[in-house]
Amino acid sequence: MSETLYRLADPTCVAPLVQSWAAWWMTVAPIPASLHVHKSQLPLLKGYLQNPDFHARAAKDPALSGGTFVGVASERAGEVKALLQQMQEAQADRVRLAEALEEFQGWLVDEAKGQSLEPLYEKLPEPLRGMVELSYDYINRPFVRVMEGALYRGNHHKPQLQSLRLLPLASDASRPHLFTTPYLMEPGQIDWAIPFAEERISRLFETDLSPRPLGYLRDVLGPAVTRDEQLLPLLTDAPPAKYTPWEGPGPRVRYLGHACALVEWKGITLLVDPVISARPSEGGMPRLTFHELPPRIDYALITHSHPDHLAIDTLLRLRHRIGHLVVPRSNGFLVGDYSPKLLARSMGFQNVLELESYESVPLPDGELIAVPFLGEHGDVGHAKSSYVVRTGKQQLLFAADSMCVDDAVYRDMRQNLGPIQTVFMNTETEGAPHTWTLEALFPKKRDRKMEKNRRCRGSNANEGLRILELVGASRLYNYAMGLEPWLEHIIGPPSPPDAPRMKESDRLLTEARARGLTAERLMGPTDLLPGA
Incomplete structure (x- = not known):
């Protein structure tokens, strides 16, 4: 037996x-x-x-x-x-580090006016010694640059x-x-x-x-x-689902929910912004769960660090299946601009690719390309990237929450890469305050009135239509709208139909269809065949 x-x-x-x-x-x-x-x-x-x-x-x-x-x-x-x-x-040592950093940064802004910073190292509080470098930007504003790799080897990790x-x-x-x-x-x-x-x-x-x-x-x-x-x-003891590889003539995109999409092309699998949920015992919206995904995920792509896009629970559960984890590059000039690459390696990922804008990875008769992710989206200069996936003659843009605040970015994208037929993009007119997840990174004293128009928003309808026009799109998939209930513990309950972001989404879809585009708002698992 x-x-x-x-x-x-x-x-x-x-x-x-x-x-x-x-x-x-x-x-x-x-x-x-x-x-x-x-x-x-x-x-x-x-x-x-x-x-x-x-x-x-x-x-x-x-x-x-x-x-x-x-x-x-x-x-x-x-x-x-x-x-x-x-x-x-x-x-307690983390608290001492935070107190020292907060106090020293305030002192440094008042003290450093363009003179050499070398004598100021003597003023570094003990928790910061050996962990930071002092520098200026090119208009002589001082800042503290964190040596993040050293911190991962120390007691604060x-x-x-x-x-x-x-x-x-x-x-x-x-x-x-x-x-x-x-x-x-x-x-x-x-x-x-x-x-x-x-x-x-x-x-x-x-x-x-x-x-x-x-x-x-x-x-x-x-x-x-x-x-x-x-x-x-x-x-x-129920057996897991049997995965059947896609063998169609073109790519298949399996939309899994929110910003998560699985691209299958010529034996290669790419999973964008992986957020996968268990299936509740009391039921709920249908979903694909872990045993129903491919046994091998060649590339997992992270657009940015908001936890509805970079979900540590999903990444750890899929770690053994992921060939390469692709993350945006950090500049490291701000204390909150942490390195997603170092974070991933601290979680046991061995093959982490940190792509610059327009750096690419070859695929069979295709290419994975990191492209600009424009707009603050609640973060101040933190690591973020959109991605274009080329499958033969078809190109797909996963824009996440990127905005169109500079036409030239998307005009250049088309000039560099050619027409991008399919665009996945968010529509968000308001969004949470920019400090929604980051309040702890900011000094206590600042002019909050000036910050009121800084929101975690994506493109509105006009900006979205402009993106579609500039890249030469013929298909729009409005995604990452927070409509799936398994996002509720991260971003709250789904927006009702009369919410501003949903009305803006409706307007975007209506206008896109009037211009002859295929346009659809995604919610829950959906199989898509771009170019079919």
């Missing part, structure tokens, strides 16, 4: 955590994580403990979605207090605080909000204390496609599992 083989059940969600908080770049990259714990997480927990009932109620109010409220029931305030104390102890939480996902709305609510232990969950770079993580996730005996899974998880009864409810 053959031994029963298991894989993770479809409703089993695996959430990477850093000391009980969801992992994203602001909790993993050393300098941003230091600032974030000091100026965001610790104050948030302290505020919750002053009025747990208010936070718990506000976190459930749809009208307050996106607010800084801890969604933990008041009867569990004692657990939040214990977490606060543990964080203050385990991350804390893999010992990393873990994976295995949990049964009842509904998409049941996940704690990524930015504001820590994961407290619940019945039926397993907390696996393991650094993200560990190879054993891949051994667990390999079972998505190659189920293994229960004993194998117990060995992989080690002390995190003491009884089979803990593990079995999170497993299934």
Whole structure:
């Protein structure tokens, strides 16, 4: 009699955590994580403990979605207090680093007016020594350049605080909000204390496609599992789906949701902005989950670091399948302009390509090309890139949240690459404030009135139409609209039809069709055959 083989059940969600908080770049990259714990997480927990009932109620109010409220029931305030104390102890050196950086940057701006910076190294506080370089821009504004690679080798990078939480996902709305609510232990969950770079993580996730005996899974998880009864409810003995490679004459694009799309072309697979969800036990919008994806993903492409585009949970689960992770290049001049390449390598990725604009990677009868991602989109000069995928004579632009604020960028794109027939682009007229995810990176004193028109927005309808015209597009797919419910724990609930961004999307589609383009707004899994 053959031994029963298991894989993770479809409703089993695996959430990477850093000391009980969801992992994203602001909790993993050393300098941003230091600032974030000091100026965001610790104050948030302290505020919750002053009025747990208010936070718990506000976190459930749809009208307050996106607010800084801890969604933990008041009867569990004692657990939040214990977490606060543990964080203050385990991350005290990060807090000292953040305090030193904030104070020194303010002092440096007042002190450095164009004279040599060399004598000022003597004023560096101890937490910054050996970690930063002082420099000017070309109009003599001083700044601190972080030596990020050194920080990943030092005490401020804390893999010992990393873990994976295995949990049964009842509904998409049941996940704690990524930015504001820590994961407290619940019945039926397993907390696996393991650094993200560990190879054993891949051994667990390999079972998505190659189920293994229960004993194998117990060995992989080690002390995190003491009884089979803990593990079995999170497993299934149902065989994984069989993937059938695409062999069509042209490319196939499998839209998976939000900004995530799988391009299949001549045996090569490219996965753009991978955000994949478990399938909740209580149902919900149909989706493709991990065991239904190809066994090999040749290139995974990241446009930018917002966690609805760079999802650490998805990347870790697919790490063993990804041949090359492609990320935008960081300039490193701002403390928040962390390196996605260094982040990826800290998570165990060996083959990371950091592409400059118009740098390319050859494909069979095709090419992958990094192209400009224009607009602040809430970030100030941080790493970001759009991508063009050429498949034979067809070209596809994955523009993510890029804007058209300079016609010449897209005019040059067409001149450099030729007509781009298919464009995937977002439509966002308002967007969250530019500090939505980055408040901890900013000095406390600044003119917020001047910042009101800086939003995490994409192109409006007029800008979108201009992009389509400039690149010579004949097909538009309006995507990354936040309509899939598995994005709710990151960006809040889907927009209703009468929301400004949806009205702008409707206008874009109507105008594009009037100009003779094929135009469609995407929501949920859809197979597309560009050029067919």
